[in-house]
Amino acid sequence: MSRESAPARGARSHRATTGSRWRAWLRHHRAMGQDSARRLLRHPLGSLLTMLAIAIALVLPAGLWLALDGARLLDAELDESATLTVYLAPRVEAAEAARIEQALAARPGVAETRLITAAEGMAEFQQALGLEDALTRLPGNPLPASIVVHPVETAPAVVRDLAEGLKAVAGVEEVRLDLAWLERLRHLAELGRRVTLGLAVLFGLGVLLVVGNTIRLAVENRRQEIEVVTLIGATHPFVRRPFLYSGAWFGLGGGLLAWGLLTLGSDWLAAPVSALAASYGASFSLPRLGPAGSAMLLACSTLLGWLGAWIAVSRHLAQIRPR
Amino acid sequence: MIAFEHVGKRYGGRYDALAHLDFRVRRGEMVFLTGHSGAGKSSLLRLIMRLERPSRGRILVAGHDIDRLHHSQVPFYRRQIGVVFQDHQLLFDRSIYHNVALPLEIQGVEPREAARRVRAALDKVGLLHREKALPIELSGGEQQRVGIARAVVNKPALLLADEPTGNLDPQLSADIMRLFEDFHRIGTTVMIASHDLALIARLRHRMLRLHEGRLVADEEAA
Ligand SMILES: Nc1ncnc2c1ncn2[C@@H]1O[C@H](COP(=O)(O)OP(=O)(O)OP(=O)(O)O)[C@@H](O)[C@H]1O
Ligand SMILES: [Mg+2]
Numbered sequence: 001m002s003r004e005s006a007p008a009r010g011a012r013s014h015r016a017t018t019g020s021r022w023r024a025w026l027r028h029h030r031a032m033g034q035d036s037a038r039r040l041l042r043h044p045l046g047s048l049l050t051m052l053a054i055a056i057a058l059v060l061p062a063g064l065w066l067a068l069d070g071a072r073l074l075d076a077e078l079d080e081s082a083t084l085t086v087y088l089a090p091r092v093e094a095a096e097a098a099r100i101e102q103a104l105a106a107r108p109g110v111a112e113t114r115l116i117t118a119a120e121g122m123a124e125f126q127q128a129l130g131l132e133d134a135l136t137r138l139p140g141n142p143l144p145a146s147i148v149v150h151p152v153e154t155a156p157a158v159v160r161d162l163a164e165g166l167k168a169v170a171g172v173e174e175v176r177l178d179l180a181w182l183e184r185l186r187h188l189a190e191l192g193r194r195v196t197l198g199l200a201v202l203f204g205l206g207v208l209l210v211v212g213n214t215i216r217l218a219v220e221n222r223r224q225e226i227e228v229v230t231l232i233g234a235t236h237p238f239v240r241r242p243f244l245y246s247g248a249w250f251g252l253g254g255g256l257l258a259w260g261l262l263t264l265g266s267d268w269l270a271a272p273v274s275a276l277a278a279s280y281g282a283s284f285s286l287p288r289l290g291p292a293g294s295a296m297l298l299a300c301s302t303l304l305g306w307l308g309a310w311i312a313v314s315r316h317l318a319q320i321r322p323r
Numbered sequence: 324m325i326a327f328e329h330v331g332k333r334y335g336g337r338y339d340a341l342a343h344l345d346f347r348v349r350r351g352e353m354v355f356l357t358g359h360s361g362a363g364k365s366s367l368l369r370l371i372m373r374l375e376r377p378s379r380g381r382i383l384v385a386g387h388d389i390d391r392l393h394h395s396q397v398p399f400y401r402r403q404i405g406v407v408f409q410d411h412q413l414l415f416d417r418s419i420y421h422n423v424a425l426p427l428e429i430q431g432v433e434p435r436e437a438a439r440r441v442r443a444a445l446d447k448v449g450l451l452h453r454e455k456a457l458p459i460e461l462s463g464g465e466q467q468r469v470g471i472a473r474a475v476v477n478k479p480a481l482l483l484a485d486e487p488t489g490n491l492d493p494q495l496s497a498d499i500m501r502l503f504e505d506f507h508r509i510g511t512t513v514m515i516a517s518h519d520l521a522l523i524a525r526l527r528h529r530m531l532r533l534h535e536g537r538l539v540a541d542e543e544a545a
Contacts, residue, residue: 024431228412231374232473233402234429235395 028241036245039218040253047253053210054254058301059261061200062289066262068192070287082159082182084149086166089173090142094118097145100171104147109162112150118143144173156183204304207254211247211308218246219316226320236317243313244306251305255298262289262297324350324481324512325371330380332366332536340366341536344380348514350480353507355523356516358533364516365409367533368483371514372406373397384481402430405474405511407484411466413458413473419445420454423472430477444472448502464495471502475511482506484515488522496522 040047086104088097094117105113116124121143149166151159163175219226226239266286273286289297325348332341341363348354356364369375370382373389381388384400392400413422423444427437445451448468450461458466467487474482484503488496496519504526507513517523523530532540 020433021431024433027434028428028431225414225416228414229425229429230398231372231401231406231408231412232426232429233398233400235398238398238429 028238032242033245036242037249039242040246040249047250050210050214050250051253051257054207054250054301054305055257055261057203057206057210058254058258058297059265061196061203062258062262062297063265064192064196064199066266066287066289066293068189068196071189071192082151082154083177084151084159084163084166085176086147086149086169086172087174087176088145088147088171090144092145092171094145096171097147100169101147103169104149104166107165109152109158109165110149111152114148116146116148118145121146204300207251207301207304208308208311211250211305212312214250215243215247215309215312216316218243219313219320223320226317230320239317240310240313244309247305247307247309247312248302249305251302251308252298254305255301258301259289259294259297324348324352324385325514326381326383328381328383330370330377330382332363332370332375333378339378339536341370341533344538346531346538346541348512351507351510351512353504353513353528354515355526355528355530356514356533357518357520357523357530360518361535362533363536364518364533365485366536368406368485368514368516371481371483372401372404398429402426402477403479403481405477405479405482407467407470407474407482407487409485409489411458411470413466413469415458417457418454419450419456419458419461419469422458422469423476426473426477440476440478441472444476447475447505448472464491464499467491467499468502471499475506480510480512482511482513484513486517487515488517488519493522500526 088100092100097115097117101113101115104110118141122141125143149162151162153159159177163177166172166175229239266288270286327344327346330341330344331339333339344367356367358364366375370377371384371389373392376390381390383389389400414425417425420441424437424441427440432440442451442454445454448471450465450468450472453461453465458469461469467489471484471487474484482503487503488499491499500515500522503513503515507528527544529544530540530542531538532542
């Protein structure tokens with residue numbers, strides 16, 4: 001039929017229909033967006049429960065991600081405090097020590113140096129231990145002079161190379177770098193990242209299942225309608241559209257609830273966390289979802305809802321055949 | 324308009340619901356399809372709508388072999404055919420107006436234009452005053468007329484109807500058949516499945532008679 005009517009129309013009317021088809025497509029999107037929102041509101045409790053299930057699935061990975069983000073800030077702070085302590089041989093005189101310090105400061109890879117003379121070292125030691133009396137009774141000062149070196153780069157391998165180089169300098173007895181705990185912390189952070197990623201994937205699947213199940217029921221409820229519109233020439237995207245919007249609304253609602261729960265949660269945990277951090281002499285507070293993080297959370301949840309709906313509807317459309 | 328070439332349809336591999344069908348329907352013709360219950364009338368219409376595919380042979384509609392349509396083209400093919408279903412297939416949660424508007428909504432017709440066409444179709448079947456009613460509030464005959472309005476709202480070149488007068492009284496049946504004749508008169512090709520032989524005989528159109536899936540008679544209008 002289309003072939004016979006085509007020549008009668010013309011190229012001009014064809015161009016016109018492209019524009020109107022585009023407008024019709026937009027119109028249907030708007031209508032379905034509104035219609036699916038109205039359907040959600042028609043069953044407020046059921047919709048809320050679905051969104052809550054989504055929110056709970058989102059809160060745990062999002063919370064962990066926030067905590068990791070905080071740990072990353074802490075990590076950066078620690079990087080700055082990564083230093084090497086270069087102990088000089090006991091026989092090195094004060095003037096010699098100053099010269100060595102300058103030599104070290106001039107080396108590539110060294111950002112900053114600070115000389116701690118034998119006397120200063122003793123003073124610090126006494127102060128730290130409160131052993132003034134015992135130490136003053138010692139004959140002479142047993143402590144060597146030392147130089148604290150701040151490296152330019154703090155990656156463990158680079159620092160280790162730098163330490164090797166410093167060890168070879170004349171007058172240097174020992175170089176100590178306390179990287180082990182820093183590395184341990186890094187491994188821990190990496191572990192945390194992977195656990196978070198794993199949980200995010202699992203709980204993301206959970207969201208898909210929650211939305212998928214809800215949409216599956218909605219499709220089942222509107223089966224007759226789907227059959228009828230298919231009979232009279234509806235395309236699959238047309239049939240799918242209202243359900244995809246429902247899924248996206250569920251996702252968005254779940255995302256908003258999750259956002260609320262996270263905000264409440266970090267308020268609730270803020271006091272004990274900063275008290276704990278203070279007891280370690282660190283200033284650490286739970287980071288909050290900024291505008292970018294919030295947008296990310298909502299975008300992810302909306303997308304997950306949409307995807308869950310897509311999977312459910314597509315699986316079902318294949319089964320629904322008009323009678 | 325429609326050509327069946329050695330068409331057969333077998334359900335589930337057991338027996339032939341339709342076999343050796345060979346006939347043509349010219350553009351603008353009005354044809355009745357008749358036969359006992361289970362003769363294959365609905366199956367034949369479903370083949371034309373491409374709700375089923377033939378097990379054998381070819382079906383050409385407007386020169387196209389409809390079995391060769393890609394499944395993504397099928398919706399666009401169906402939009403060119405108006406169908407009145409044996410069981411109405413109305414949506415019971417929508418008003419009469421929205422039921423009739425459904426094909427236009429699917430095709431993305433601009434709302435003002437759609438409203439004009441829906442009212443014209445409802446006017447044609449005499450239900451313009453009931454446009455806000457729900458299908459449940461209408462009688463069987465009125466529901467059938469809503470189904471007809473929905474089938475013609477799009478001005479299809481081909482109109483198929485499966486038992487459109489199913490459970491209606493003779494007076495109503497005659498009214499409905501007159502509606503189809505009106506569409507036939509303005510050039511629409513019309514094919515109606517019905518076992519109301521008395522009514523069909525009075526109307527004097529071509530008649531295809533099926534018996535156990537075979538075409539046993541093809542009587543031109545007397
Ligand atoms: N989907 C199907 N699967 C299996 N068999 C079917 C199917 N559809 C129809 N049939 C069989 O095909 C035959 C023809 O059925 P059809 O519905 O076309 O008859 P009909 O002429 O429309 O009958 P009626 O007047 O009762 O509506 C019947 O024997 C029926 O059992
Ligand atoms: Mg039938």
